Amino acid sequence: MTGSTVKPWQIAATLAWVALLGLFFAQVEIQIEGAAGWAANLPTWRIEHHWLLDIFWGGRPMTGYHAWVFPFVALFFHFPLLFLGQWSWRLEARAIGCIMLFWVIEDYLWFVMNPAYGVAHFSPAHIAWHKHWMLFAPTDYWVSLLAASALLYFSYRRKS
Template sequence: MTGGIVKPWQIGLTLAWVALLGLFFAQVEIQIEGAAGWAANLPTWRIESHWLLDIFWGGRPMTGYHAWVFPFIALFFHFPMIFLAQWSLRLECRAIGCIMLFWIIEDYLWFVLNPAYGVAHFNPAHIAWHKHWLWWAPTDYWVSLLLASVLLWFSYKRKS
């Protein structure tokens, strides 16, 4: 649905589904990584520092794990368009906005549900790989939330 009238429940269902996917993937990553987030103890290659990582990755290392997981999730969110053989700029914006929300939710839930962290340890003192914080959350969350909101607004707004 890219041009018709969108009912509020459709938007709510989409957001709830993205949150559910984030919950499930957070649990998968907790089982894989344990207390050592950002693939710290996984048997994978790592690039610890590079100026491009500072710009595009928030200063976090690039790992083989993340090099495969990030595109996998992007492909997963694009599957409905492939399955239905339907693409539009609005659907692409919706998919990208949902991907951005997914990563915010998944990352936050990874900390909150992980027995090694919990809500009490969701802060810069305990989370070394989120280097930049604004108020009570990593800067990435705020930037992604803003961009996702714009993309989702565009994807759901009525055509003029």
């Protein structure tokens, strides 16, 4: 697709596919974690406090579960580039933008579809592991959506 004219339906299809992946993975995590989000009850190692967690992880603990699942998802989103034998900065931006969008959608749907939460409990009062909120959502969502939008815009814009 690099170098060719991208049709609006291709962008819409990509975004819809990322949302579908987010929905399915949210359900997987609901089945794994139940009501105890952020791997709270999983048999995994945890680093609760470290200054790097405040910078890169929003103050949340680092767990063995997340240490494996985050690169797993990144590898999944990069597989089409490997499979097709194509790489460019535009395709890399698209992959990273899709990963960021995926995690926002997946995380939000985890709360919406989780019987222990639902939309009514999507707030800082009920979600201790999202420590920083702006308006009605964790600040991670806003930062990720802004970065994902910029990356996807770059990846889909016409070459001048």
